[in-house]
Amino acid sequence: MDTRVRNVPPKASAMLEALRGLGYSTADTLADIVDNSISAGATEVHINFSWEGGERAFISILDNGHGMNDPELEAAMCLGEKNPLDERSDSDLGRFGIGLKTASFSQCRSLTVASRKPSCAVSCLRWDLDEIAARKDGVWALIEGPAPDSGSRLSVLDGVSSGTLVLWEKLDRIVTSGYVADDFLKMIDVVETRLAMIFHRLLEGLQPKLRLLINDIPVEPWDPFLTGHPAKSWNSPIARQRTSAGKVEVECHVLPHKDMLSPADHEAAAGPDGWNSQQGFYVYRNGRLLLAGGWLGLGYGRAWNREEAQKLARIRLDIPNSADADWKIDIRKATARVPVYLKPWLTKLAGGYPQQGQKGIRLSRRSSPRSGWSEGRAGVDSGAVQGRNALQGGSLSPGCRSGVRVSRPPVAACKGHAARRRGNRSGAANLA
Ligand SMILES: Nc1ncnc2c1ncn2[C@@H]1O[C@H](COP(=O)(O)OP(=O)(O)OP(=O)(O)O)[C@@H](O)[C@H]1O
Numbered sequence: 001m002d003t004r005v006r007n008v009p010p011k012a013s014a015m016l017e018a019l020r021g022l023g024y025s026t027a028d029t030l031a032d033i034v035d036n037s038i039s040a041g042a043t044e045v046h047i048n049f050s051w052e053g054g055e056r057a058f059i060s061i062l063d064n065g066h067g068m069n070d071p072e073l074e075a076a077m078c079l080g081e082k083n084p085l086d087e088r089s090d091s092d093l094g095r096f097g098i099g100l101k102t103a104s105f106s107q108c109r110s111l112t113v114a115s116r117k118p119s120c121a122v123s124c125l126r127w128d129l130d131e132i133a134a135r136k137d138g139v140w141a142l143i144e145g146p147a148p149d150s151g152s153r154l155s156v157l158d159g160v161s162s163g164t165l166v167l168w169e170k171l172d173r174i175v176t177s178g179y180v181a182d183d184f185l186k187m188i189d190v191v192e193t194r195l196a197m198i199f200h201r202l203l204e205g206l207q208p209k210l211r212l213l214i215n216d217i218p219v220e221p222w223d224p225f226l227t228g229h230p231a232k233s234w235n236s237p238i239a240r241q242r243t244s245a246g247k248v249e250v251e252c253h254v255l256p257h258k259d260m261l262s263p264a265d266h267e268a269a270a271g272p273d274g275w276n277s278q279q280g281f282y283v284y285r286n287g288r289l290l291l292a293g294g295w296l297g298l299g300y301g302r303a304w305n306r307e308e309a310q311k312l313a314r315i316r317l318d319i320p321n322s323a324d325a326d327w328k329i330d331i332r333k334a335t336a337r338v339p340v341y342l343k344p345w346l347t348k349l350a351g352g353y354p355q356q357g358q359k360g361i362r363l364s365r366r367s368s369p370r371s372g373w374s375e376g377r378a379g380v381d382s383g384a385v386q387g388r389n390a391l392q393g394g395s396l397s398p399g400c401r402s403g404v405r406v407s408r409p410p411v412a413a414c415k416g417h418a419a420r421r422r423g424n425r426s427g428a429a430n431l432a
């Protein structure tokens with residue numbers, strides 16, 4: 001006998017309202033949108049915050065990526081068009097096929113996306129939660145074209161050969177009761193600080209892969225590891241593990257003690273959440289930061305906590321997007337869990353930080369001085385020491401001082417560097 005089935009699609013309005021509660025911060029949502037731009041090959045992304053008296057405040061994200069034609073744009077606006085189980089190219093920062101929508105709806109009630117592929121006309125589609133709620137038929141009504149009076153906001157696409165504009169209007173989750181222009185400016189500061197950290201590896205270097213601008217001012221990268229700083233205490237050789245889900249790479253860093261840094265550099269190097277919070281692992285997926293600090297639940301028996309004594313320890317951990325399932329990457333790209341098979345290796349690396357008189361390193365009474373800085377295979381020879389040790393008789397091996405250049409521009413300021421440029425921003429954000 002045939003199995004009897006019922007088709008029970010969710011009601012559009014109820015479903016979209018429910019998805020709003022995923023708990024994104026504004027900075028994380030913007031990072032999700034910038035991820036899409038990077039995956040589309042964009043080299044420049046402009047985020048524009050416009051206050052417009054509060055009532056008509058909007059945020060737009062414009063990229064110069066390959067853009068979408070009309071059917072592609074329709075697919076992009078659909079929830080569940082892509083299967084999270086599909087293999088993705090190793091430059092793709094997406095996974096779930098819903099980030100554009102869930103990130104946007106966590107901030108606004110109207111999401112317009114306009115896009116152009118080379119030699120094609122601009123296509124524009126819009127979700128408006130109010131219009132969907134007003135319908136009684138529960139239909140997923142995707143509207144063609146921009147909102148009335150918003151056509152001019154799309155004009156930025158006029159002169160470009162390809163690219164995509166994401167426009168957030170009706171910012172009900174940002175411009176709440178009592179919210180004033182100054183709050184809007186403060187939020188821009190927070191966003192700038194977080195994006196400077198999340199995308200720092202793409203923004204760095206003489207020829208950065210990405211230029212990211214907020215209200216026309218370039219975002220400067222914030223490097224948690226003070227790469228090349230003359231006072232940098234130590235960094236390990238790179239340790240690698242090949243797993244069935246791809247290669248994992250780890251590099252431990254000990255940052256300079258306060259005495260070795262200027263007050264400005266010390267404050268900047270602290271990071272958005274301060275020295276103590278920013279200690280531990282920095283997990284990158286395809287070069288984009290997912291997690292900034294914390295010890296990933298690792299430890300000998302009891303999980304390590306963030307402690308004053310380890311505040312100078314920061315560990316770069318790179319994972320590929322082929323390992324998303326193993327690392328249990330969540331929809332917001334804000335959490336990751338260490339797969340069981342990597343725990344012993346990572347614990348040994350983090351626990352085996354150098355133990356001499358350096359300040360701020362993770363000490364492990366139980367870890368051997370041979371700390372496992374090696375290449376190996378998870379579960380096969382994990383922890384076997386094949387390469388150079390980070391420690392040799394309690395002192396640092398010369399090889400561990402790799403990557404230290406003597407001349408270096410001052411540390412990109414983190415806390416407050418956005419604030420210092422607020423004068424410029426307030427003009428650009430139309431705060432009148
Ligand atoms: N700026 C853009 N340029 C070109 N294509 C885009 C852009 N933004 C989104 N897309 C297309 O829309 C699709 C859906 O985007 P969405 O962010 O919803 O999901 P995803 O990026 O595939 O996965 P995730 O949910 O993990 O972000 C993308 O896979 C991509 O094909």
Ligand SMILES: [Mg+2]
Pocket residue numbers: 032035036093094095098099100
């Ligand atoms: Mg995405």
